[in-house]
Every structure is written in structure tokens, then in C-alpha cells.
Amino acid sequence: MKLYNYWRSGASWRVRNALALKGLSFEYVAVNLLSGEQHATAHRARNPAGYVPVLEISEEGRVEQLTQSVAILEYLEEMHPAPPLLPENPVARAKVRGLVELMNSGIQPFHNLSTINSVKELGGDPKLWAQKYLRSGLAALEQLAGPVAGQFLFGESPTFADCCLVPQLYGARRFGVEAQEFPLLARIEAACLSREPFKRAHADAQPDAVPV
Numbered sequence: 536m537k538l539y540n541y542w543r544s545g546a547s548w549r550v551r552n553a554l555a556l557k558g559l560s561f562e563y564v565a566v567n568l569l570s571g572e573q574h575a576t577a578h579r580a581r582n583p584a585g586y587v588p589v590l591e592i593s594e595e596g597r598v599e600q601l602t603q604s605v606a607i608l609e610y611l612e613e614m615h616p617a618p619p620l621l622p623e624n625p626v627a628r629a630k631v632r633g634l635v636e637l638m639n640s641g642i643q644p645f646h647n648l649s650t651i652n653s654v655k656e657l658g659g660d661p662k663l664w665a666q667k668y669l670r671s672g673l674a675a676l677e678q679l680a681g682p683v684a685g686q687f688l689f690g691e692s693p694t695f696a697d698c699c700l701v702p703q704l705y706g707a708r709r710f711g712v713e714a715q716e717f718p719l720l721a722r723i724e725a726a727c728l729s730r731e732p733f734k735r736a737h738a739d740a741q742p743d744a745v746p747v
């Protein structure tokens with residue numbers, strides 16, 4: 536498997552978390568978002584939306600390119616069910632997916648690079664814009680997690696939701712929103728980052744990471 540990704544792309548990082556938790560090896564292919572490589576013809580052929588991540592797999596002799604981090608998480612879970620990153624119970628699964636979707640469609644798109652660039656072009660304040668959605672989204676996440684969290688965001692073992700949470704909080708800090716504003720989320724982030732797979736998948740541990 537090849538993962539086209541960028542060290543501090545949150546959506547890429549979700550997939551790296553799942554790969555690490557499942558003990559799957561992959562080839563790391565860096566796509567530099569700051570120099571615009573996501574818009575190059577070669578990458579647009581992989582993902583016409585011009586986003587990372589893209590997971591390239593070989594399926595019955597054919598090469599397939601998968602886009603959208605959450606779809607990729609679902610693919611990995613179906614192909615490599617152990618260890619599971621979704622609970623067994625259908626209601627519990629729906630709740631984990633709900634937490635994921637809050638981050639995937641309710642928070643991250645508002646601070647993605649292209650969104651931030653558009654806010655700047657329109658004369659808005661990108662930091663204030665991002666903070667608004669980060670604070671309201673993370674407050675909702677903290678509230679939803681209250682009754683279902685254990686050591687992790689849902690229960691006692693990592694799920695898709697934790698794969699998304701760690702990069703989401705890193706992204707929040709970049710816009711001046713500290714995890715400490717959300718004590719439960721901060722506690723779960725620390726629990727995740729004390730584990731080897733999450734350390735391996737961390738942005739700062741990637742080959743294209745730039746010290747900040």
C-alpha cells in the first residue's frame with residue numbers, strides 16, 4: 536500500500552493512525568501542500584479534488600486509488616478487522632461514526648488550507664473564522680463524548696474517533712485553540728499519545744515533517 540499524504544494534514548494523519556493501530560506497513564509518499572503539489576496533474580489524477588490522503592492499493596492485480604479519509608478507514612476495517620476500530624454493537628458503531636462525522640464534516644473543512652485561503656481572499660480574518668468552528672465543534676464533541684468515553688473517546692479501546700481526535704486537536708492548536716479548553720478531550724488525547732501506534736503516526740514523526 537502507498538499513502539499519498541502530508542505530515543500535518545489531519546485527514547492523512549487519521550489514516551496513519553489506523554494503519555499504525557492495525558500494524559499495517561505502507562509506503563509513505565509525501566505531497567507537499569505548501570508548495571501546491573496537491574494541484575499537480577499527477578496528484579489530480581489520483582484525486583481530482585486536489586486533496587490528500589490517497590491510499591493506493593492492489594486489488595486482484597489492479598491498482599486502485601482510494602480517496603476520503605473516512606472511506607479509507609472503513610476500507611481498512613473491512614479488510615483488516617483486527618484489532619477492531621469500531622465497536623460491535625450497531626448503536627455503538629453509529630455513535631462512533633457520529634463523533635467521526637462531527638470532526639470530518641463539522642470541524643475540519645472549516646480550517647482546511649483551501650478554506651483558509653478563501654477566507655483571506657474574501658478579506659476575512661482566517662484565525663477568528665477557524666476558532667469559531669473549532670470551539671463550537673469541539674465543545675459539541677466534548678459533550679457527546681461525556682456519556683460514552685472511557686480511556687478513549689468511545690469506550691476502552693481506540694476507535695476511528697480517536698484516529699480523528701488526535702489530529703483534530705493538533706489542528707486546533709495551530710489556530711490558537713488549546714485542548715485544555717476541553718478537559719475530557721485533552722485527557723483522551725494524552726492517553727492516545729502515550730501509545731506506540733499513535734506516536735508512530737504523529738505528524739512530527741513523519742519523514743517530510745518540518746520543525747516548527
Ligand SMILES: N[C@@H](CCC(=O)N[C@@H](CS)C(=O)NCC(=O)O)C(=O)O
Pocket residue numbers: 543544545546547568573585586587588602603604605639647648649650
Ligand atoms: N474529507 C477529506 C478532506 C481532505 C482534506 O481536507 N485534505 C486536506 C489536508 S487535511 C488537503 O489536502 N488540503 C489541500 C488544500 O486545501 O489545498 C478527507 O477526509 O480525506
